[in-house]
Amino acid sequence: GIQVEQSPPDLILQEGANSTLRCNFSDSVNNLQWFHQNPWGQLINLFYIPSGTKQNGRLSATTVATERYSLLYISSSQTTDSGVYFCAVELYDYKLSFGAGTTVTVRA
Amino acid sequence: DTGVSQDPRHKITKRGQNVTFRCDPISEHNRLYWYRQTLGQGPEFLTYFQNEAQLEKSRLLSDRFSAERPKGSFSTLEIQRTEQGDSAMYLCASSRSDEQFFGPGTRLTVL
Numbered sequence: 450g451i452q453v454e455q456s457p458p459d460l461i462l463q464e465g466a467n468s469t470l471r472c473n474f475s476d477s478v479n480n481l482q483w484f485h486q487n488p489w490g491q492l493i494n495l496f497y498i499p500s501g502t503k504q505n506g507r508l509s510a511t512t513v514a515t516e517r518y519s520l521l522y523i524s525s526s527q528t529t530d531s532g533v534y535f536c537a538v539e540l541y542d543y544k545l546s547f548g549a550g551t552t553v554t555v556r557a
Numbered sequence: 558d559t560g561v562s563q564d565p566r567h568k569i570t571k572r573g574q575n576v577t578f579r580c581d582p583i584s585e586h587n588r589l590y591w592y593r594q595t596l597g598q599g600p601e602f603l604t605y606f607q608n609e610a611q612l613e614k615s616r617l618l619s620d621r622f623s624a625e626r627p628k629g630s631f632s633t634l635e636i637q638r639t640e641q642g643d644s645a646m647y648l649c650a651s652s653r654s655d656e657q658f659f660g661p662g663t664r665l666t667v668l
Contacts (some may be wrong), residue, residue, distance in 0.1 A: 491660075499655075539655065545592075
């Protein structure tokens with residue numbers, strides 16, 4: 450099956466700092482989504498981004514499908530940004546394959 | 558537009574008991590998915606429905622697991638003869654197109 454690798458596995462930030470999370474995938478994909486999992490386990494949709502660049506407030510994402518990677522940018526981080534960020538891809542078969550996640554801790 | 562809902566949110570059971578979880582998708586979403594997430598891992602696909610038809614099942618879904626989606630609306634996931642290894646978060650998602658939206662999950666603990 451498709452391999453999805455996220456880096457770094459853990460990230461500790463001071464409030465106000467910027468960061469970049471990376472997602473590499475091993476095959477051409479139909480769908481790529483970024484999620485934030487809150488402490489209660491809910492997966493919150495951040496971006497649906499099979500290609501191109503999108504921005505939503507302090508978050509933005511870029512997917513370069515031809516090179517099989519996606520980046521999630523967090524600017525001016527806040528403590529509420531803490532949690533696990535997942536990248537998930539779909540290979541034209543409706544099943545999302547998730548990476549192992551990046552655990553972000555933002556300290557005040 | 559309400560989100561995906563799941564019930565119960567938490568379930569504690571003894572090994573060998575049967576459990577059933579319910580998922581209500583976003584209205585008008587014709588696709589419904591079940592995933593399982595163990596501690597420290599990303600969610601893993603279990604099965605998916607298009608309307609009432611179950612179109613794919615992962616090999617993770619042993620014969621103790623069964624899922625239904627009668628009339629293409631809500632779905633149930635049943636685990637028979639639970640084992641300690643079944644302890645996990647069970648997540649439901651729905652979609653109308655490619656983007657999937659997840660419910661809050663049911664956390665199962667098997668003692």
